[in-house]
């Protein structure tokens with residue numbers, strides 16, 4: 001037989017590459033839940049020099065350790081020019097949604113120096129898959145220090161977070177990655193809308209188009225100073241019930257999407273400075289909220305540039321347009337982002353996003369984001385337009 005391409009993932013309850021197209025396999029959970037007494041009670045073994053730790057993201061020193069590990073060792077683009085620079089406040093937001101478990105914020109330390117050298121997290125989420133609402137773990141921030149790569153630490157981290165999730169009687173998970181693993185349920189393309197084209201070209205994020213001058217390029221991406229939708233304003237706490245109704249109705253149409261309640265909406269969509277921004281359209285006549293848009297703030301470190309060190313990026317989050325044309329709503333989001341000094345506005349081609357990308361002058365990114373479910377098989381992959389889940 002051929003050598004194993006994914007020796008770890010071939011041991012896991014995930015769709016396997018050699019099963020693709022096998023429509024005899026049932027859709028749904030791959031393995032049945034186990035009695036909690038059968039879940040391994042002790043942590044998995046780490047190589048001798050390392051120990052498990054739980055990272056208390058509320059503690060400033062612990063949050064700083066996590067921030068520094070990710071800031072120096074987390075995801076880079078394919079050309080190693082940029083690296084995600086999630087802020088401490090962003091990590092607190094991402095890791096403490098309603099019902100979160102501190103023990104799912106897992107670190108690995110060097111026994112002697114106590115240096116944090118690896119991290120993986122999970123948060124609970126209600127995810128609708130087709131018609132089922134499944135309680136899942138959303139796994140994220142898997143990171144091994146650059147000096148400890150290719151030592152098979154990641155499989156141990158993954159098995160440990162799986163064990164701790166099982167202890168809470170949760171048997172499914174969702175995650176995304178830029179790499180292809182067994183087996184994507186969907187593959188999205190990411191798109192970028194230049195807001196500060198001069199800086200983007202200076203740092204090598206974008207290139208001057210053929211037969212384009214810098215001033216022509218700046219003119220091309222110029223946005224008006226003011227939003228144009230009547231009743232467009234920042235979301236407030238009082239909008240949570242209406243926004244919940246809007247977003248639940250909207251997300252119910254997708255094959256995989258979060259099932260948000262009001263507490264989820266208050267956590268995930270209510271504005272938090274420098275973390276998440278959201279705007280509603282309140283009808284000037286009826287005062288009903290008819291639309292909303294949201295984006296989160298995720299800067300990237302610029303790894304090799306003498307003039308700039310940070311790229312300020314906004315990422316499209318959840319957007320629902322019931323009265324305002326989606327294109328107009330998203331153009332107002334671009335105007336707000338530009339006014340708040342973002343350099344670029346990013347979006348995946350999932351949900352209805354494909355309908356505004358080209359018209360609003362987004363350009364295709366250089367890679368893809370693959371979506372995965374753990375211990376849940378789908379008979380065939382989803383189109384991005386069937387996907388309603390945005391992971392941070």
Ligand SMILES: CCCCCCCCCCCCCC(=O)CSCCNC(=O)CCNC(=O)[C@H](O)C(C)(C)COP(=O)(O)OP(=O)(O)OC[C@H]1O[C@@H](n2cnc3c(N)ncnc32)[C@H](O)[C@@H]1OP(=O)(O)O
Pocket residue numbers: 005006007008009010073074075076122137139140141142143144145148149150151152153154155158161162165166170171172173174175176177178179181374375
């Ligand atoms: C019911 C609850 C279930 C909960 C769990 C659900 C599952 C959650 C799964 C996690 C979801 C995380 C989502 C997330 O955080 C978003 S994706 C971002 C992942 N992080 C980064 O890219 C940061 C920079 N890279 C690193 O830190 C390391 O390269 C990592 C740690 C990525 C791998 O460390 P390494 O030193 O480079 O590699 P080894 O230790 O030698 O291990 C090699 C094995 O790891 C497999 N691998 C590589 N990248 C992966 C990735 N992104 N997901 C899953 N698996 C990944 C690889 O295929 C191979 O397995 P195979 O030999 O079978 O192919």
Ligand SMILES: CN(C)Cc1n[nH]c2ccc(-c3ccc(F)cc3OCCn3ccnc3)cc12
Pocket residue numbers: 075076077078082083084140141176177178190191300315346347348365367368369391392
């Ligand atoms: C989702 N979340 C799990 C983080 C994550 N992990 N792996 C990834 C691979 C791509 C994207 C992504 C998603 C949307 C987008 F508009 C641009 C993206 O990456 C650009 C390339 N890049 C990577 C780092 N700096 C720039 C995110 C991620």
